[in-house]
Amino acid sequence: MMLLFTNLLEARNCWKIRDKDTKALCESKFEHKKSCWLIKNSDTKAYCEATVYGQRSCWKIKNHDAKEMCIAETAN
Secondary structure, eight states: HHHHHHHHHHHHTTGGGGGGHHHHHHHHHOOOOOOOGOOSSSSHHHHHHHHHHOOOOOGOOOOOHHHHHHHHHHOO
């Protein structure tokens, strides 16, 4: 129970993030906001769309490691 409470507190820290792309990703993943469209970096945007919206957009990611991470996170 304490672990769940800790995760909820951490998820509310998105407002502290200064980088706009990272902040939009954080809000989308942890605050359930639809902020992926705000992301300018194409790799980060594709990752957000795949992990948050369930879209098949991992193939759009140019960075090899980020693409593999996306595929691992979205694999069923």
